[in-house]
Amino acid sequence: MKNSFTEENYLKAIYKLSERDELVTTTDIATMLDIRAATVTDMLKKLAVKKLIRYERYKGLSLTEKGRAIGVKIIRKHRLWELFLVQKMKFRWDEVHEIAEQLEHIQSDELINRLDEMLGFPKADPHGDPIPDKNGVFGKTRTIPLSQVKPKVVSVVAGVIENSNTFLQYLDKIGIAIGDKITIHAIEAYDQSHRISVNQGKEVFISESVAKNILVVGK
Amino acid sequence: MKNSFTEENYLKAIYKLSERDELVTTTDIATMLDIRAATVTDMLKKLAVKKLIRYERYKGLSLTEKGRAIGVKIIRKHRLWELFLVQKMKFRWDEVHEIAEQLEHIQSDELINRLDEMLGFPKADPHGDPIPDKNGVFGKTRTIPLSQVKPKVVSVVAGVIENSNTFLQYLDKIGIAIGDKITIHAIEAYDQSHRISVNQGKEVFISESVAKNILVVGK
């Protein structure tokens, strides 16, 4: 009945990979979990026996409903714990991922549902990633990268795509946080770098790659 | 540097056993952890190599300073999480132990210290067990079993010795909780059963064994 931490981590990884492409490959999983492909193959056999994935030798795999439910639940727990750490324990958004990697494996439906309630049934974690409800359903997210916003339009920061601590700390440094209003003053034609201001403050420059990794509320 | 969950559980168990008697035996550990003595022997060798215990074949073992520090830290985390679950997440005192068994292994000094602060640097968990501070120091606890209190004396419930869920639920049922004032009206000479009242309410009877397992603030 109960799955090991390792199995949970595989299912979470597989779920994330299947968001891009229904058919997931051995190598993709190995890369995401930073382990060898041979190790992944062994685990795939085990998950297939447990009917958590559909797996055919050399053909890739996909999650069953049961497997998806577990993967989504781990993601739900991870993101609720991250939000808890930021909102209730005053951690910064770049400090919470590693701790949530551990907390996501705590087994108590009651605890996670009370956490959900305590946080007001939030729709997104501190990085803007959506939190599924207790039935594994994600709300509609209508966000677009800042790089797709036209100059002069004011938009509101809703999250980030890149989740690395260095990127989050960079945003802290230049003063961009979720909820901030961003005005694009100009986009340099040569390299697509943006001249923007945050909450009507003084101007800052960001590269195209940064603009691509900031999500704003879309129309 | 980092210890496995299993090693942490052994060190916690050994610490608890050494509270009674400095020299701990293989069988005691096996009984407490509900595993075979042969398994314990293997682990003892490993813990000795890591210098977490002093161990001599057939002679029993004791914790080193390093081993004690880890054992105490796990207990600190366990009890802080239990208090968090009761005070902040509205769990009952009989619901928190199993969840804390998992949470006690989360690795983040920062998190546990903030939890401590958020709870007001508490001295005891929901069952009245003492919580060591971040340096592993326990406050002085001055509690005695209710069975040692003389009739007519009013005393205040501070905790329990027996920690089983059934005992905790029994206390809930007869209306005894930490902080309650207990008046002993009479002690039956034949079987030492107690006729008491809680917070000046109506009388209840408790057996000697119950009286022995309730701790009150001592003089």
Place this chain on the structure above:
DNA sequence: TAAAATTGTTAGATAAGTCTAAATATTATG
């Protein structure tokens, strides 16, 4: 104090999760 009982250790096995090296299947390319 010698035999019996108890406690503790060793030996050999097993399961989970990982690895490297070798073999095989699939996909891409000249």
Place this chain on the structure above:
DNA sequence: CATAATATTTAGACTTATCTAACAATTTTA
């Protein structure tokens, strides 16, 4: 389309934590 490159699986090994069965040391007791 034959071969080269890439992806995947298999085989064999290792580590951790557990077990049972057998053996050894210590303690109890008659």
